[in-house]
Amino acid sequence: MLAERRHRLILRALRSGGPAAVTDLSEQLGVSPATVRRDLVKLEEEGLLTRVHGGAVVDEGDQPFAEVAEVAEVAEVAEVAEVRVPEKDAIAAKAASLVEDGQSVLLDIGTTAYRLARQLHGRRITVITGNLVVYEELADDEDIELVLLGGMVRREYRSLVGFLTEDNLRQLHADWLFLGTSGIRPGGQVMDTTVVEVPVKRAMIKAGERVVLLADRAKFPGTGMAKVCGPEELDVVVTNAPVDAATRSSLEEAGVRVVVA
Structure with a gap:
């Protein structure tokens, strides 16, 4: 670093x-x-x-x-x-295929979550997010029931954070959470570089019925100084590259399904 x-x-x-x-x-x-x-x-x-x-x-x-x-x-x-857009689109398309009409989807901050939002146009679903870029992408789509979380605006990351966001999440439940990350350790720990986002991510995990981690090849091991969760709190990892043996073993031991786009 x-x-x-x-x-x-x-x-x-x-x-x-x-x-x-x-x-x-x-x-x-x-x-x-x-x-x-x-x-x-x-x-x-x-x-x-x-x-x-x-x-x-x-x-x-x-x-x-x-x-x-x-x-x-x-x-x-x-x-x-602007980087690895085709890879993120491949991951987003695979992730979108998991969602069925009538379901609710919770989208994290990050560019891969935004690429996923672009794949959801025209679907009869509910999207919950504190990602302002996702909100702007879906705001005019009348097929989607759109729920914007409250909170303090982090202008540099175009996201909402803080106790208001966390309190909102405690009152909600989603069929799917699509979670972003800055890095995944060989032990399967999900990391983040932005400390203030971690409590929100943890609240999202509690609100999601099934947790899907979106991670392109650069996220293995990626970066991150704060632990978001362990592999036991994930259900699926969607990636675009083979996962190294140590990380795959940790994920499989925790019952996580790895899907390669």
């Missing part, structure tokens, strides 16, 4: 979760404690955080970096939306 990206993830973790120990950051980022300490020294020199005994804390009033980070994240999202 590039140092610049590590720095963004460290600051994001400190902003969302408060003070953190070097050991925790090391585990979340998948790098050595020595690497984290060097990163903290560098970030402190730049005035972006304060090192404390065994860890660091970020100054919440530090707005200049927040603005820079938001611009960087917007660029990342735009870049992700």
Whole structure:
């Protein structure tokens, strides 16, 4: 992982979760404690955080970096939306074939979920989402009953998060949840790089009758510093490439069906 990206993830973790120990950051980022300490020294020199005994804390009033980070994240999202589109469309088509008319579908944030939404036009189904791009895609489709979750808008990710979103999800049930991820560990753990999204994803899992993970080849092992769930909470993984032996074994032991698009 590039140092610049590590720095963004460290600051994001400190902003969302408060003070953190070097050991925790090391585990979340998948790098050595020595690497984290060097990163903290560098970030402190730049005035972006304060090192404390065994860890660091970020100054919440530090707005200049927040603005820079938001611009960087917007660029990342735009870049992700334009890569591996044919692969994501193949995964989306396979996932859409699982849904029957009359069923309810819960769609996560992310570009693959958006590609799936494009496959659902004209279907007599209910779609529930906090993904604003999905909402905009389906808003004019009168065949689809569209439910938009409440919450705080994360403009850079075009999504809704927070306790309002989680509370909405506790009141809902969907036949299918189509979940995105930034990475899948060999043990089958589903990871995410954005800490604030994790509670929403966990609430989605509880609201879904069947949980389908959408993961292109780049997600094995991908990235991610926060665990969303283990393989035991998945029902299906839809991917576009053969899954490595260790990960496939973990998924199969948990009873997860792997579908290759």
